[in-house]
Amino acid sequence: MEAAALSRGFIILILVLYIGAAGAGRPLSPLPSKADDDVKKPLQTSRPYNFAHRGANGEFPEETAPAYMKAIKEGADFIEADIQATKDGILVCTHDVNLDDTTDVAEHMEFADRRTMYEVQGVNITGWFVVDFTLEELQSLRAKQRYAFRDQQYNGKFPIITFEEYISIALDADRVVGIYPEIKNPVFVNKHVKWSDGKKLEDRFVEMLQKYGYRGSYMSKEWLKQPCFIQSFAPTSLIYISNLTDLPKIFLIDDVTILTEDTNQTYAEITSDSFLNHIKDYVMGIGPWKDTVVPPKDNYLESATDLVARAHALGLQVHPYTFRNENSFLHFDFHQDPYVEYDYWINKIGIDGLFTDFTGSLHRYQEWTSSVSKM
């Protein structure tokens, strides 16, 4: 009798623990190398940040685990990702709303009927959309290199990863590596994906960060242990989450012709002194497209605009995107030399961080030109 009651109790305990665990969304078991946190080499803060844009995607298909691991190996300060949601509400790392350019979805006959057309930021796009696939279905796909002129040898090898998997890669690094996730296409995602508790992409996004202990304002002790910038093109998303977390946020700014997806504001408006004055209560920096900071003409740089000066005057950092080694992306002033481009932006324009597809090249440049005293 006693044994039966005991075993029943035991079973109930197990059940309770299991349900409790499932309900709480127990964090992934920390990997061994995370153990000695205090011993980990800290984040460098004496020179502009090296942001591995979508991982080392100059070499590997973007936003895959190897792309991030290679970026860490190459010296990234932060690994960057774009966060969207699957049909079943799981947050994943992928840049485009559709899967056409970066996966082998077109070769999967079982999904042939999922091809459709949606309006995204006022533009009709046809393809296979992330929001129409469950996580399980997405992970049956394989990533491919987006650009034909980059290394194709890893096509078909790696799956899309979740926000959670991406975080564990950062936390598992043998030195402190920051994360730089983007709340991507929140208007579109929130339109197509509904969570049963009425929460939105922004809520799920911040929850995940908090689950893994990301917190603290810029340069606080907690932040330095687990550095994180949250980025978005949508000002309302950033303002919304500023009520949920004091992690530093960066306001991304698109090309001069593109309106913000949520507030329909123009480039001129969101880069005006008055807007920057307003947004600086919520963000600590901006992330502009570099050709709007120093516009080119016939592939030559013209005079720099005053955007950086005005941002700095308001105490806002500037993290322009995106730096790429290929000569087709380098204006002639740089003579097809990516290091000369880095030098110009770091020493002449004076920015605070760079989104690069070639983490290794930026790291080399910075290591070779660093000196004991700050420049």
Added chain:
Amino acid sequence: MSSSIMGPPCSILFLLLLLVARAAARPLYPLPSKVDNGERQPLQTSRPYNIAHRGSNGEIPEETAFAYLRAIEEGADFIETDILSSKDGVLICFHDVTLDNTTDIAHRKEFADRKRTYEVQGVNTTGFFTVDFTLKELKSLRVKQRYPFRDQQYNGKFKIITFEEFIAIALDAPRVVGIYPEIKNPVFINEHVKWPKGKRFEDKFVGTLKKYGYKGSYMSKDWLKQPVFIQSFAPTSLIYASNLTDSPKIFLIDDVTIPTQDTNQSYWEITSDKYFDFIKQYVVGIGPWKDTVVPAVHNYLQEPTDLVAHAHAHNLQVHPYTFRNENQCLHFDFHQDPYQEYEYWIQKIGVDGIFTDFTGSLHIYQEMTTPPHPKDGGNDDHVMSLLHKIALLVSPYEKV
């Protein structure tokens, strides 16, 4: 002027002087900066040579004065050129036997009837040949950038220069800058251009060097004052030239499928131990195409061949060609980063010189990793000067 007293004898004297001057083909008047020779920063010899292939042609149309001036500004150890000939036997700096790809010849109606088809190294080639144009005619043309993906802004601005003008640019530099001229297509040139007194292309080539004081074996005092490497794909031209000058020579080696133009020998023959044993009597090194030294498959490097080891065993230097920044010229191992390519070839393969289209990039790489004069007590000075050098590269060429 009181010509009545001077009269006829004066004019005869004048005429005489004129004739003498012309016959002697007086060297170009030395430019001012050449004067203080003793003050000039010497050639660096502590790390692989930065050889500005056709000048800084990544930025400026190849083999023009500006391309060479830019290369010198960017830190080249040597400026490189290809020597061909005009119809009237003047040696010019020009790479192709035809003018089509790098000049505006196609727009020159006055020369429309000069198009020809000649056999060049066994291949029938159609175009406008330098050997069919006098120097004056060549000078009426304007050079353009060969590659469409490079800077086109200087097209139509610069002329073809002569060997002598090229030499003057090197001698005029504010520091010691070597020259690296090639005896180019000698078989073809000697077939189409005849010089008086039975002189050949090779004679005129060496004659020009000697006229400007280029002499001395490799690393001799004379050589260090005016460094020079003579290069050619044609072994007989190099052997012939070695009877005329002890200036160091480099034997160029083409791709594995191309036989030598003069002796019809295969790649395998001219890279054999036996051949190296022979040719090393005449040359101090070889200049191979880099994809034959470390072959690539599907744009990935394979195992290096033993060519460099063999050459070094015979005391032959290795100067591979050609290094370019553009990603389509970089194997994937280098991740579209030209500095990683330099690092591989200098640190891993161990070459002695590099032909590059991007003098500035190679110079920055070398300064970053092997500064010639490391400073004592802190890195700051060197880093500042390096940053300054890099910053100089971002320039709109205001001097033009």
